[in-house]
Amino acid sequence: MTEETFDWRSFLTRWSEEWVGTYDDSDEPRSAEDEGAWRARWLGFETASAERIAAAEKRLGCQLPPSYRAFLSVTDGWRHAGGFIYRLAGTGQARWHEDGHGLSEYYHDGELDGMWERALQLDVESDMTTVLLDPLDTDEDGEWAVYCHTSWAHCPPTRYSSFQEFMLAQYQEFHRLAANHADREGRAFANDTTRRLDALVETGRLDALSGAYERAAISLTEAAGFGRPRAHGMLDQLRRLQGETYMVSYDGLARDTLYFRELVPLLALEHVRWRREAADWPRQVEAGSEERREAAEEILREVVEGTFRYDTPGPFGEAVERARKQARWGRTEAAWQMLLAGLPLWAPLGPDHLAPVGLLADSVLGPVITPERGRILLATPRGAGPNAAAADPGTGPDDVPESENGLAWLAGPPSDNSHPRPYRFVLVEGAAPAELPARLGGERAELSAPMTREELQRSLFQGGASPTYDDCAVVTVGHAGGASWSFAFDPFPASYDAARYVSPAVAASQDGAASPGARALVVWCVPERGLFHLSAAEQGVQRYAFTVDGSEIHRGDGPIPPALDPAALFVSPAAPGQGGPDGAGEPDRTGERRALEAIAAEFGVGLPRFALTEGRLHTFTTRSWTRPPEPGDTYAFVTFGGALGSAIRPSTVVEPGTPGSTTV
Incomplete structure (x- = not known):
């Protein structure tokens, strides 16, 4: 607003009357100057004539901004501008600040560069508060920005677009402090x-x-x-x-x-x-x-x-x-x-x-x-x-229907723009989520209280020892799209070892009851390696499986449905870590995306993206996804946590009865 659209006289009169009202029922002593203002019911002074304003501008070497000039034409200064500015300058007190307090040493970034040296200072008496008008921070109306700095606040100055906006803010501060003061004294500020x-x-x-x-x-x-x-x-x-x-x-x-x-x-x-x-x-x-x-x-x-x-x-x-x-x-x-x-x-x-x-x-x-x-x-x-x-x-x-469901979202970029992460999951037909620990977990597997992805990740690194052949996943569980499917999802899988891997789909599809058609699927993907595995089982029997590993496709026993044929989905299997056609950049995930879309369409399944990335879900620990070691296999015990971080102790399985053998 400019001086033509803002009534300074009525605004300042109202402020003065309300200030007087804060003393009417108060026993607090007043200074001689405040006593005079209280009796006159006016916090200001006499008006500054056009000649006085012109003289101030000549002394300062510049034309003052419109809202400050309009203010001066009503009162040549002001008392109690808020709670910490006891007197604002009129035509005779306004002066160039010239970084009088050395504040440029502490605040010299961006729009504050040079402001302390060039600004016009308006505070005359205050509680460690500086009020500055910046002649180079202006708007289309010719208004100068006001910067108000309080030394005890230990923060950069507050910026106001004009002197008028600054005074409105100080009026609000007066109201806040007056209301709090009256409340403490048990009286109303009305x-x-x-x-x-x-x-x-x-x-x-x-x-x-x-x-x-x-x-x-x-x-x-x-x-x-x-x-x-x-x-x-x-x-x-x-x-x-x-x-x-x-x-x-x-x-x-x-x-x-x-x-x-x-x-x-x-x-x-x-x-x-x-x-x-x-x-x-x-x-x-x-x-x-x-x-x-x-x-x-x-x-x-x-x-x-x-x-x-x-x-x-x-x-x-x-x-x-x-x-x-x-x-x-x-x-x-x-x-x-x-x-x-x-x-x-x-x-x-x-x-x-x-x-x-x-x-x-x-x-x-x-x-x-x-x-x-x-x-x-x-x-x-x-x-x-x-x-x-x-x-x-x-x-x-x-x-x-859950938004962003299906499976293809797994092949999209992570929300934090990090490298593509590995993942694996089991989908089980005919089982509620609460039944999955019995299908996939150990004897004492039970659901945890719901936890976020971040809480799950922290829980995995709290210490303990584990043999490297043991791959017991901590999975989150929930509904997988339709009414009859549930999922167990592992966002932090171990390394894929084809020689020892045992698909959990077989155990997951066994429910111990005569319910023909109960199915389970396992998907394991390592994008940066170019690995994608799918295995499907029904009633405790594996029906088919395939693994795309870089440029190779490995098929398991049983006919693969045409819609899931890896040769059609992964038209040109990429070499491990290969990006696009030129082999640079992020790995090409086209085949992974096609495979996920085909699985979702074939079985009518999906994973809830929001719940898996932002929500809280129950978890449990599965049985190992790898077989136990056999004679001749070498493995290690890895210990996480503790003062030494981690330690590895190698072991080898030998035939029982062999001299020096160890039973594992």
Whole structure:
């Protein structure tokens, strides 16, 4: 805005009247200057005439920016610009800064280069606060940017696009500090501005519940800037569901008994994510009583261990439970649709509660709520109670097609742009995910609590010893597309050893019952080696298999279905590590992609990309994918962890009874 569109007189008059109001009921002593301002009900001074402004410009050797000139034409300076600037310069006090405090030594990157030497200084009296107008940082209206630096904040200066924007920000700061001060003294800070903003908070609340979250955010942002009660806590809920975490604290709502269980887990999530010190946790939650401190510690423990479960009363709580059962087996799209169907039945816990934001802390459902889905959630009307129109969460869809399913996504680039990673998986027909430990695991194999890919990776390197012939995989499990298939997926496989490999498909296809047609598939791929293996079994018998290893194709016993013929899928098998036709760059994964597409089409199967890369899934340890060593085989024991890192002890299997033999 320019001086033609902003009424400085009314703005500064309102500010002065509201400042006077902070003293009306206060016993705090006032300085002689403040006493005079209080009696005059005016924080400013006399107006600066056009001649005085022209004289200042002549002294400084430049024309002042429009909004500062307009300000001077109303008052030649200002008192109490916010909480830390006691007096702003008028025509007589404005002067060139010339890096008077040596700050250019500390802040000299980008737009701050040279600013300290060339800027016009406006602070006259302050609490270690410097206000500078930069004549080279201008806009199309001729406004100069303002940089406000507080030495005690230990951070770069805050930039404002103009003097007018700076003064509006200081007015907001005055409101925030005045409201806090009045609250500590047990009195109200109320005026026409606060009443307008409090009405805006209520409008924002109703807009948010109706699904107009963007309009609600505008209202709440304005009110929060003035420090109005409730605004910041509600705005943080909207921000958090859209994936924003910076400076999200819920403004004390977590201390309220109504919202403790809803918001403290979110604080715990950020505490863990940023690896903050354990001693910071009690201060962060300000739990108060011993009982609440213990409850906060228990919530933190559950978040750390990945076992926290979001619960909420009523019909929406029932939808949450059904959704969790879907998400824990990889059906994240079905889980999301269940949550969305039940959302209109959600009821707020109190007047400051805008959405089921606590879902984000749920160990299983939290990853399902992406920022995009968070915006969809916020755009859905909710909070009208059990009489709201909604899909019945009890009959929510169990078989919603998962986005990005199929298998071909495995042949795409990793999300972190790293080199292609090896992978292997088993698909089992006619078995629920919970039954796979019995099919593929050892005698005591059992499902773990759901964990993320990163947690799984960390668990694999916590130490221990293992012989190199033993290849017991830790796999994640879930539904594989259709209703009758399940998967066991290993994202961190050991090295492929054709001489010792034993396909788990044979054991996986045995269910001990007369159920003809039960099938199992195994896929093992090492992209950088140019290796792709497929084996298929039915009722405990291997039906066919093939392995593409670089430029060679090896076929197992049994006829391979035409759609899966490796000679057709891998038209020109690449040499190990070969990229494109010129042999450079990333390995050519065309054959791998064709094979995955053919397997998915032939059996109607798929793997849930989102669940495997971003979600939490159960895991268990399989039996070894390699045979035990035979006489003459050499292997080693490898120890991970410990002070020495790793150690290898070689061993050799010999015939029992041979002098010097060792039984392994």
